Amino acid sequence: MGITDETYLPTDEELTVPEVNVSGPVLKAAAHHLGNACLKENNEFMLCRHELDDPRKCLEEGKAVTNCALNFFRQVKNNCATEFTQYVNCVDRASSDQSFGPCRKTQGVFDKCMFDKLNMCRPAFDQYARVQVHHTDRPKPPVEGPAVYPDAAPYLPEEHFKKMKTIAAKYFAVFIIALVLVNLMQYAEATYRKPPFNGSIFGKRGTSVDYDSGAGKTLSSMCEIASEACQAWFPSQDK
Incomplete structure (x- = not known):
């Protein structure tokens, strides 16, 4: 003490x-x-x-x-x-x-x-x-009960929890949108790196790629952008 x-x-x-x-x-x-x-x-x-x-x-x-x-x-x-x-x-x-x-x-x-x-x-x-019993004239001291501490801080108002729920919902929505965009970018990159292969060298032909689909449109757009960039950076010289 x-x-x-x-x-x-x-x-x-x-x-x-x-x-x-x-x-x-x-x-x-x-x-x-x-x-x-x-x-x-x-x-x-x-x-x-x-x-x-x-x-x-x-x-x-x-x-x-x-x-x-x-x-x-x-x-x-x-x-x-x-x-x-x-x-x-x-x-x-x-x-x-x-x-x-x-x-x-x-x-x-x-x-x-x-x-x-x-x-x-x-x-x-x-x-x-051996077990021994001792008799004493001294009064028995009072037994102390468990320590009692004051209550904790008062609870927060209910409006605070509503506000926190609203903020959490907004952050969750932003996270979901970002996750969807990342997945779309990865899908587009994978489609660009792996062009369709029709298997002609093995003596058979596969189905043609449908460029009207979402992946085809994305690849076509990227090709057009690359072509325009090349023409702008390296203009053709007339002989």
Whole structure:
């Protein structure tokens, strides 16, 4: 979207929150318990982003997610710091891709500590793939209907269409006349280039050409014009 002077942008104070300053192996080792402990806050934030489609309106939900993660790591540090540190070191160093496979023993020790002291069970491996229903206290935003645009330009008056039909008819008539004239000229040219042949060299005679017909008259006229032009251009000299 375009940003103008009237667009509201959050201030630095609104955006400044304590960060979860931990490394990747720490987040990966705590991911299962962290996701289960902050499930409600995460779902609320994602629902807000999906429904409102405006991150400015979901700042409080985002702060709640960050605050929940900070509280979770504080509880782990106060109750299971040793077990969690061993598990993190194993995940970070036991394999090149930080796999959980080589660390099942340290994982079991950490999970037992979380259950005994914080009453947190490690979720099932397919828990986050299951269909979940999230209940929220935030009112549902109104559903926006389809955009309604003003009508197009008003229709042209009926007299305009009548005038256009008249002009189109005139152009069509001119086109037809020109087409007829071109066909007549081509026919006359073809008749002039192909004089009648009676087939006498083959021992038979054909029908004579009717010079009274349209093609014959055209050819006769052209011959007369050519003869007159030759007499005018090349006058005969008396000996």
